[in-house]
Amino acid sequence: MPYLTGERHQLPGNRSELADYQPQHFLFALEQGVATITLNRPERKNPLTFDSYAELRDLFRALAYADGVKAVVVTGAGENFCSGGDVHDIIGPLTRLDMPGLLAFTRMTGDLVKAMRACPQPIVAAIDGICAGAGAILALASDIRYGTARSKTAFLFTRVGLAGCDMGACALLPRVIGQGRAAELLYTGRSMNGEEAERWGFFNRLCSPESVLAEARAFAAALAAGPTFAHGMTKKMLQQEWNMGVDEAIEAEAQAQAICMATNDFHRAYHAFVAKEKPQFEGD
Missing domain, CATH: 1.10.12 (Lyase 2-enoyl-coa Hydratase; Chain  A, domain 2)
Structure with missing residues (x-):
């Protein structure tokens, strides 16, 4: 069969390149088909807020229509990936919400994971330092994870009196590292260092702190240049x-x-x- 002839096919519907996208609650850069999302509150170890959850969800949904984005890198500013939900901006207010409000929040955070899994682009997480709580879920929902030996990944939910079944953790984590290992981490909330995370298959590769983002971007660029x-x-x-x-x-x-x-x-x-x-x- 020969190549399809004529102009390159333009998909119907609302297509977007996202070249001019300017988020309010994190950083976004697009270069040669690779979008880099940087959580950018380094003074607090890059925690998430109600607004950043929602904006990340909406961005990953939009990526399904972004023809100019071929691969995605997710990282954190400074020397940490993400410390999870902000204690002051999220945890405190949650203690004052009624049940419908709590369910609206937990469904919104779950929708972020659904959007990450549904977007067609491979997602590569570049992880250094703290990767905890919802931050660990962001890493888990990515397709590929590059980490550092000094990183600490923890699914902290039981440490604050919650179940380990948050944002799909009980479905996703056993598939990545196995049922028994996942159960231990989700029951205890303890942290994995980078070497253990690589040994258990959570990290695809260990890098130096100075190179982890560059190596993640290089891998994403190779995917972006592929089919x-x-x-x-x-x-x-x-x-x-x-x-x-x-x-x-x-x-x-x-x-x-x-x-x-x-x-x-x-x-x-x-x-x-x-x-x-x-x-x-x-x-x-």
Whole structure:
């Protein structure tokens, strides 16, 4: 089959490049298809607030329509990733909310994780220092995690009298590190150092504190230069197949792969192989 001819196909609907996006509660930069989200309250170890939760949720939802964003990096300013929900801006006010208000909050925080898992771009977390509570969930909801030996990751919820089942932790964490290890962390709220996190499979790689962000960006850039339509399909299948039997998963993958075989990127790869050249993927 030859390449599709004519102008590059423009998807219908409200598409966005996000090149001019200016958030209010964190930093955002877009360079060569890689968006970097930086939690930017270093004096407090980058805690989340009601507003930053909501703005992050809305941004990850918008990424589904952002053709110019091919991969995402999430990090924290200073020497920490994220200390979780702000004690003064979130925890205190929560003690004064009624049950409908509390449920609205917990659903909003869960919606952030849903948005991260639903956005088609791979998400790479660059983690140094404190990665705790909701910050640990942001790391967990990412697709790839680069950390440092000095980092401390903790699912702190039981330390404040709450259950470990927050923002999808009981579904996501066992799939990353195993049921027994996840149970220990979620029951105790203890922290993992970077070496343990890598050994248990929570971190994909350990880096030096000085290089962790650069290495995460380099990995994201390599993904952004690849077959991004196919990457989005891989992410979708990784998410959907959690709830499938093996036969269903094999059929779903047959359909997904057939769709990818109809893309120009698949044909570019074949023609580049024949010509003994490196394929130049364009995500279509």
